[in-house]
Amino acid sequence: MKPTKVTNSIRALRFAHGEMKQADLATAIGVTRQTLIAVEQGKYSPSLEVAFKIARVFGVSLEEVFQYPEEEEL
Helix, strand or coil: CCCCCCEECHHHHHHHCCCCCHHHHHHHHCCCHHHHHHHHCCCCCCCHHHHHHHHHHHCCCHHHHEECCCCCCC
């Protein structure tokens, strides 16, 4: 079984919201730009608090920002 990985739509949401810069989003959610880059690239999973902050900035649900693939039925 392959490990599942959380993916996200942060980059697409930034561009859909007037090409918001990574630095601006990082400031809005209270993390460094480097942390946001790692989250956006899928190299780091944010805390639940940070995940909610990201969703709130864009006015969307967590599921619209972060996706967790369904496990295949056996």
